[in-house]
Amino acid sequence: xxxxxxxxxxxxxxxxxxxxxxxxxxxxVDRKVTARIQYRVGPPWYQNFFDIAKLFFIKxxxxxxxxxxxLFLGMPALGLAGATxxxxxVLVINASPKTGFIGDLIxxxxxxxxxxxxxxxxxxxxxxxxxxxxxxxxMKLMMSYELPFILAMTVPIxxxxxxxxxxxxxxxxxxxxxxxxxxxxVIAFFVMMLCIQAKLGFVPFDMPEAETEIMxxxxxxYSGKALGIFKLQKAMLGFIIPVxxxxxFFGGIKDDFxxxxxxxxEFAGILVIMIVIKNTNxxxxxxxxxxxxxxPVTAAAVIAVALAYFGK
Amino acid sequence: MYANILANMxxxxxxxxxxxxxxxxxxxxxxxxxxxxxxxxxFAASIYVFxxxxxxxxxxxxxxxxxxxxxxxxxxxxxxxxxVTLTYSFAFIDKDIVKYNSYVLITLGxxxxxxxxxxxxxxxxxxxxxxxxxxxxxxMSGTSGAAxxxxxxxxxxxxxDALMLFGVGILWAATGSFSMDKTHLPLDSALxxxxxxSIASASLAKAGAMPFHSWLPDVAEEAKVPVTAYLPASLDKxxxxxxxxxxSLDIFAMNSISNTILLVIGSVTLIFAVTLALVQHDMKxxxxxxxxxxxxxxxxxxxxxxxxxxxxALFHMLNNAIYKSCLFLTSGAVEQKTGSTDMSKLGGLSKxxxxxxxxxxxSSLAISGIPPFNGFVSKxxxxxxxxxxxxxxxxxxxxxLVAAMYGSALTIASFMKLLxxxxxxxxxxxxxxxxxxxxxMAVPMAILALLSIIFGIFAFTIPLKLFIIPAAxxxxxxxxxxxxxxxxxxxxxxxxxxxxIYAFMKxxxxxxxxxxxxxxxxxSMDRVSGTEFYDTLKDMKWLGRIYKKEDSGSFDIYVQxxxxxxxxxGVLQRLHNGVLPTYIVWCLLGMIGLFIxxxxxxx
Numbered sequence: 077x078x079x080x081x082x083x084x085x086x087x088x089x090x091x092x093x094x095x096x097x098x099x100x101x102x103x104x105v106d107r108k109v110t111a112r113i114q115y116r117v118g119p120p121w122y123q124n125f126f127d128i129a130k131l132f133f134i135k136x137x138x139x140x141x142x143x144x145x146x147l148f149l150g151m152p153a154l155g156l157a158g159a160t161x162x163x164x165x166v167l168v169i170n171a172s173p174k175t176g177f178i179g180d181l182i183x184x185x186x187x188x189x190x191x192x193x194x195x196x197x198x199x200x201x202x203x204x205x206x207x208x209x210x211x212x213x214x215m216k217l218m219m220s221y222e223l224p225f226i227l228a229m230t231v232p233i234x235x236x237x238x239x240x241x242x243x244x245x246x247x248x249x250x251x252x253x254x255x256x257x258x259x260x261x262v263i264a265f266f267v268m269m270l271c272i273q274a275k276l277g278f279v280p281f282d283m284p285e286a287e288t289e290i291m292x293x294x295x296x297x298y299s300g301k302a303l304g305i306f307k308l309q310k311a312m313l314g315f316i317i318p319v320x321x322x323x324x325f326f327g328g329i330k331d332d333f334x335x336x337x338x339x340x341x342e343f344a345g346i347l348v349i350m351i352v353i354k355n356t357n358x359x360x361x362x363x364x365x366x367x368x369x370x371x372p373v374t375a376a377a378v379i380a381v382a383l384a385y386f387g388k
Numbered sequence: 389m390y391a392n393i394l395a396n397m398x399x400x401x402x403x404x405x406x407x408x409x410x411x412x413x414x415x416x417x418x419x420x421x422x423x424x425x426x427x428x429x430x431f432a433a434s435i436y437v438f439x440x441x442x443x444x445x446x447x448x449x450x451x452x453x454x455x456x457x458x459x460x461x462x463x464x465x466x467x468x469x470x471x472v473t474l475t476y477s478f479a480f481i482d483k484d485i486v487k488y489n490s491y492v493l494i495t496l497g498x499x500x501x502x503x504x505x506x507x508x509x510x511x512x513x514x515x516x517x518x519x520x521x522x523x524x525x526x527x528m529s530g531t532s533g534a535a536x537x538x539x540x541x542x543x544x545x546x547x548x549d550a551l552m553l554f555g556v557g558i559l560w561a562a563t564g565s566f567s568m569d570k571t572h573l574p575l576d577s578a579l580x581x582x583x584x585x586s587i588a589s590a591s592l593a594k595a596g597a598m599p600f601h602s603w604l605p606d607v608a609e610e611a612k613v614p615v616t617a618y619l620p621a622s623l624d625k626x627x628x629x630x631x632x633x634x635x636s637l638d639i640f641a642m643n644s645i646s647n648t649i650l651l652v653i654g655s656v657t658l659i660f661a662v663t664l665a666l667v668q669h670d671m672k673x674x675x676x677x678x679x680x681x682x683x684x685x686x687x688x689x690x691x692x693x694x695x696x697x698x699x700x701a702l703f704h705m706l707n708n709a710i711y712k713s714c715l716f717l718t719s720g721a722v723e724q725k726t727g728s729t730d731m732s733k734l735g736g737l738s739k740x741x742x743x744x745x746x747x748x749x750x751s752s753l754a755i756s757g758i759p760p761f762n763g764f765v766s767k768x769x770x771x772x773x774x775x776x777x778x779x780x781x782x783x784x785x786x787x788x789l790v791a792a793m794y795g796s797a798l799t800i801a802s803f804m805k806l807l808x809x810x811x812x813x814x815x816x817x818x819x820x821x822x823x824x825x826x827x828x829m830a831v832p833m834a835i836l837a838l839l840s841i842i843f844g845i846f847a848f849t850i851p852l853k854l855f856i857i858p859a860a861x862x863x864x865x866x867x868x869x870x871x872x873x874x875x876x877x878x879x880x881x882x883x884x885x886x887x888x889i890y891a892f893m894k895x896x897x898x899x900x901x902x903x904x905x906x907x908x909x910x911x912s913m914d915r916v917s918g919t920e921f922y923d924t925l926k927d928m929k930w931l932g933r934i935y936k937k938e939d940s941g942s943f944d945i946y947v948q949x950x951x952x953x954x955x956x957x958g959v960l961q962r963l964h965n966g967v968l969p970t971y972i973v974w975c976l977l978g979m980i981g982l983f984i985x986x987x988x989x990x991x
Contacts, residue, residue, distance in 0.1 A: 079877070086878050092885055132889060136897040144739055153886025160882040161875065178875050179759075180868035182771055185793075186759050187875075189800065193758065196804055200812035203736060204903045208813050208916035215801045216924060222797035226790050238775055240868045297903060305886050363924050385783045 090167035092160045092312075099311030100124040102347065106314075109351045124311070128304050137300030140202050151198030152298070152305035158190025159309045163316040166242070170319070170329040173243035180240045184320065185229065188275070191309055192218060198306070199294025210293015213362050214284035217274055220369035221281075225271040227377035231255065231264035232324045234384040242323060249327030256325040260383035265325045267377045269349055272317050274365070276310070278350060280357040281365055318346040394453035397433050397463075398501040398514075401426055405493030408486060416485030420478050423489040427471045427496065434460075434467035434500075454506040461702075461859040462503045462630045469622035469709055470496045472832045476717055477614035479828035480724065484528055491528075492618065495521040499623050503630055507566040508556040511631075515552070515590065518627070519545040522619050526611040537606035540946045544603045547949075548593035555586030559639070568634060572641040584640050585649075588632060595628025596620060597687055598657040601680040602944035608676025613720030616672070620679055621716050622709040629686045629705040636690050637698065637861070644781060650691030651784070655791035658684025662798040663931070664938055666922045671719045671729040671810060674802065675712070678755065681795065682708045688788055689770040696867075697773020699860040703851065704766035707843060711751040711763060714836035718748040721825045721833070722810060731806070732917040736815030740822040745811045747833040752803040754840040757796045760872045760879070762843035762851075767796060772867050801922065809918030816917065845876050 085091055103124045111118030139148055162184055168177045179187070196214055199207035233240060235255045236248035255261035274281035285293045298306060322328065326342050360368070404426055411419050438460045455463065474492060481488050495518060502514035519542055526538035556566065558579050563571055575581050593600035608616050636642055636650070658681050665677035682704070689701025721744045722737065723729045738745040754761035757768075771792060778785035824830065843851045857864055925931050941947035963974070 082874060082878060083881060086881050087885070092882070136899055137890075138899050138901045140903045141900050142739075147738065149890060150883075150887075153883050153890075156886040157879045157882025160885065161878050164878065176869035178878070179870045182768055182793075182868060183759060183870050183875075186757060186764060186768075186796075189758060189797075193753075193800065193804070197807070197812070200804075200808045201738075202903065203812075203814045204905060205814065205916045206905055208808060208918065211804070211808070212916075212918070212921040215804050216922065219797060219801050223790070223794050226793045226797075227786070230786055230789060233775065238779055238867075240772070240775060296905075300897065301890055305889055363927065366924065367928075381786050382783075385786075 085168055086160060086164050090171070091164035095160070095163035095167070095312045095315055096308055099308070099313070099315040100128065102315045102318075103311050105347060106351055106354075109348070110355055113351075113355050128308060131299075131304030131307065132301055135300040137302055138297070140204070140297050143201055143203055147201045148198065148297075149302055151194045151201065152302045152309070155191040155194030155198075155309045156305050156312075158187055158194065159312040159316070161190075162187045162320075163312055166316055166320050166323060169242045170246070170323060173246040173328065176241055176243060181229065181233070181242055181245070181324075182240055184242070185226075188313075188317075189218075191313060192275075194309075195294050195306065198298065199296075202294075202297035204297050206290045207294045207296050210284045210286070210290050210296070213286075214277075214294065216362055217281060217284060217365060220366040221271040221274040221373075224267050224369055224373040224377040225275075227374065227381055228264040228267040228271065229324070231260050231380050231384045234381070235261065242328075246323065246328040254325060254327045258384070259388045260380045261325060263376055263380035263383065265321070267373055267380060268321060268324075269346070269353075270373055271369075272321065273350060273353055274369070276314055276317060276350075279354045280360045282359055283362050283365065286359060318343055318350075321346055393433060393437060394455060394504050397430055397437070398453065398497050398504065401430065401493040401497035401500070405490040405497065408490040408493065411486050413484070413486055419486040419489040423474060423493050424478075426493060427467070427474050430496065430500070431467040431471045434464045438464045451506040452510055453501075453504040455504055457858045457861060458630070458633065459503050461855050462626050463500055464855075465626050465706060465709060466496070466499045466503060466623055469626075469713060470499075470618065472835060473614050473618040473622070473713060473717070476617070476720070476829050476832040479826055480614050480720055481612065488525070488528060491521055491525050495525070495619065495623070499627060502627055505568070507568060508559070509566050511568075512549070512553060512556065515549055515594075516546075519549060522607075522624075525615045525619065526607050528615070529610055529612055531610060533606075534610040537603065537610040541603035541607055544600050544946055545590075545593050548590040548600060551586040552590035555583040555590075558583035558586070568639060570638045573639060574641045575643050575646050580640065581646070584635065584646060587635050588650075591628045591631035591635070592653065592683075592687075593628075594624050594631070595683045595686070596624065596680045597628075597653060597683045598660060598680070599943070599945045601657065601661065602941075602946055604680050605673050605676035608679065608716070609670055609673040613672070613716055613723060616676075617713040617716040617720070620676070621712040625679075625683065625686075625705055625709050625712075628683070629690075629701065632687070632690055633698070633702065642693055647691045647693050648784070650687050651788050654684045654687030654689075654691055655788055656684075657681065657687065658795040659791050659798075660943075662795050662802060663925075663934070665802045666798065666805070667926060667935060669731055669919045671722065671731055671734075671806065672716070674731075674806060675715050675719060678715075678799065678802065679712055681799070682712065682755070684795065685767060685770055685792060688792055689773055692770070692773035692777045692788075694773045694776040695860065695862040696769050696776060696864045698862075699852070699856050699864050700766050700769030700773055702860055703769060703847075703856045704763075706851065706855065707754065707762040707766050707840070710836050710839050710843070711754040714747055714751040714833055714840070715755070717829070717833045717836070718744050718751070721829055724829075725822050725825065726819065731809040732919045733816050734810045735808075735813045735915070735917060736811070737819060737822065738811040740819050741811075741824045743824050743830045743834065747837040748811060749807065750837040750840050752807055754844065756800040756803055758800075759870075760844045760876045762840050762847065765844060765847040765852075765870070765872065767792070768868065768870060769864075769866075776867060805918050805921045808921070813918055814915050816915065845872050847872055 104121050108118040139145060165178050165184060192214060196211040199211035232245060232255045236245040239245055239248060249255060256265055277285055295303060295306060322339060322342050329339050330336050408419055437455050441455045441460050498514040498517040502511050505511040523538045523542040526534055526541060560566055562573060562580060573580055575584055596604040604620050607620055661677050661681035665674050665681060668674035668677060685704045686701040689697045689704060719729055726734060754763040757764045771789060774785050774789045926935055
């Protein structure tokens with residue numbers, strides 16, 4: 077593939093534009109379902125697009141006095157770059173599993189760390205105490221959910237014959253059935269659901285942002301375009317992480333009609349679980365979250381790995 | 389003449405270092421000049437050795453020095469890091485210049501000697517000189533803390549050196565030779581296992597792995613920064629891992645038990661040291677704990693016994709030396725310009741020291757294993773080594789994999805804290821008068837940071853192809869995929885998308901304001917220094933206990949051995965109570981014992 081091929085994949089489909097569109101749509105589903113749970117009508121489907129456009133085109137971008145402009149404005153762009161690259165990789169590999177596009181499962185797991193790091197550094201750069209506090213919570217949260225996340229990730233690795241290439245994992249599940257069809261797969265799936273709830277910063281694990289308490293934490297000084305880019309990056313992750321889960325546990329996106337319908341059902345299922353957890357739980361304290369991920373969730377993940385090892 | 393090059397490379401710097409003592413202190417510049425020329429020459433010579441690999445010293449049946457693919461690569465690394473840290477130290481070391489340069493040259497010669505030695509006797513001698521040189525270099529700080537730290541380092545490294553002598557003795561009894569050939573002695577008898585573990589303990593102590601790690605954070609905190617960057621951060625890592633690789637790959641034939649021992653040591657070192665690093669308050673001490681924890685990856689890599697894991701371990705050794713010495717050098721820059729490395733007294737320095745900050749940011753991301761930097765590639769190879777070994781061994785591989793990957797997440801946490809409390813966040817005081825470092829200090833940091841980037845993006849075409857795969861000695865098959873070039877290109881394209889969003893808007897929609905904290909004056913709010921970020925961990929029951937025990941020295945082999953020895957000497961002390969009848973009773977008891985033995989023999 078030549079350089080323009082790569083750029084096309086990255087910029088338009090299935091990279092930046094497509095994922096951003098889907099991410100904002102997912103955001104709308106989230107808001108709509110939340111509204112219905114709370115007996116409200118909810119916004120129209122284009123609301124999130126208007127919100128982003130407002131930040132990009134109308135609102136002014138405030139920069140705290142005395143901070144490095146390049147770093148302050150660069151961090152949102154870095155986060156967006158990470159999210160775009162992960163989206164492109166996951167979707168391209170799903171479209172053609174035989175091409176080992178850019179990287180494997182471990183690469184994706186590490187690239188997924190770039191957006192939160194960008195958010196934290198952005199918060200640090202703004203020299204605001206509340207931003208520092210929020211970013212430190214983000215870091216502690218990451219420290220706690222990474223342990224069960226890595227453990228849960230080894231279950232598909234074992235199930236797919238010790239392969240870490242995403243394409244091979246998709247093919248292996250095509251032959252042997254999805255990872256989710258086993259006891260270990262189910263447990264690992266739900267462990268990972270909880271981890272991505274925290275990765276995406278959804279309630280009850282939104283203490284890094286905690287609007288009512290530390291006023292959006294690392295985002296506190298961000299406004300206008302810079303905030304818009306951060307929001308866009310978050311929306312993209314909201315779409316691509318469930319797709320990544322589908323790839324790991326349900327054998328990826330299928331190219332036949334019935335398979336694709338199943339994919340949509342799986343995606344909706346993941347989304348509904350996230351939204352229901354979000355709407356039925358209050359925010360927990362950071363030490364509670366750490367204890368939760370390090371004790372029961374990790375224990376469940378260990379059980380899943382043990383079951384997978386014994387072929388269950 | 390060429391054949392003698394190895395011997396000359398070892399003897400020249402040592403004799404120059406000894407001769408340098410006669411230079412009076414006020415001609416410090418001459419000492420600097422001489423040591424720089426010698427280091428430069430050795431770097432050139434090591435490149436030559438790396439390309440040609442003269443294997444024998446003529447006239448002797450058995451070579452004293454040799455350069456194979458592994459040792460010529462290590463020698464190149466030693467000469468390179470010596471040159472870089474020496475350049476930096478010209479602007480950093482301001483007194484005892486002659487002494488410092490002479491110790492550095494002696495260290496350089498002995499390190500090259502240890503790495504080019506073709507037999508264990510040479511290795512033992514140079515190893516001993518290195519321990520002494522480290523002691524002298526650390527002591528140059530002149531503080532009481534440095535005296536204690538250097539003593540600890542000398543006792544631990546010297547003690548394991550004695551163990552190595554013991555192991556070499558057993559090896560000689562088993563094979564009848566001291567040479568470092570590919571003997572592949574099987575680890576099937578108790579003696580050979582003891583020999584392996586004894587020699588391995590020397591390499592682990594040098595590299596700073598558990599349980600011989602405790603000297604490293606102390607030295608990092610107390611020694612002058614160029615010394616730390618020179619020895620514990622780069623040369624000691626290269627030599628320690630070199631010896632471990634040498635005995636594990638060539639001299640002994642590893643089996644699953646010895647591999648598991650390495651994997652356990654590696655995993656424990658990794659997780660434990662990084663957990664301790666999280667709560668440190670001093671930048672240099674924090675980096676010292678990371679210097680311990682990163683060794684874990686290399687030991688795990690060698691323990692996987694798969695070609696890709698071993699190559700990953702060697703690559704990680706090189707990468708770690710690059711970014712870790714760079715990080716120490718940035719801490720030296722911060723110390724020189726602000727007078728402190730206490731993280732609660734810093735903050736916001738990125739505006740005043742942009743070059744230092746950029747070097748520190750790149751190295752921090754590299755050590756955290758963020759793609760596309762070099763640390764990611766070597767960690768990625770080690771993970772593959774673990775997964776590769778999983779196919780042939782029991783379920784324990786999950787533990788090693790989780791330890792390695794989770795250790796990486798904790799490393800990120802630790803470096804986020806460091807970046808925040810030193811370079812970002814609100815400054816602790818007005819640093820308006822602080823300027824960035826001069827060229828002599830900036831260039832070494834910039835070179836190392838650039839290497840972290842280049843060895844990451846062009847990992848497969850430059851370092852792996854030229855150095856690592858030949859040194860590891862066997863073909864490597866990747867079970868994953870990673871194209872750093874394409875990924876970097878796409879990350880840059882993504883960055884451009886983000887910057888483009890700023891660009892296609894009118895610039896007047898940007899405005900500068902003061903920070904907002906709920907309408908309060910920013911200065912009325914307590915500053916978050918960042919050092920207390922992870923104090924939540926201290927409040928957790930079992931983690932808190934571990935931190936308390938570490939503070940009291942429970943995990944320090946030096947303190948524990950000292951306690952053990954004082955128990956024995958305590959018993960002996962009590963026997964010596966100075967009362968004559970007691971001594972007479974002991975004499976009589978001894979004589980009775982002797983008589984019984986003698987008469988039993990007769991009957």
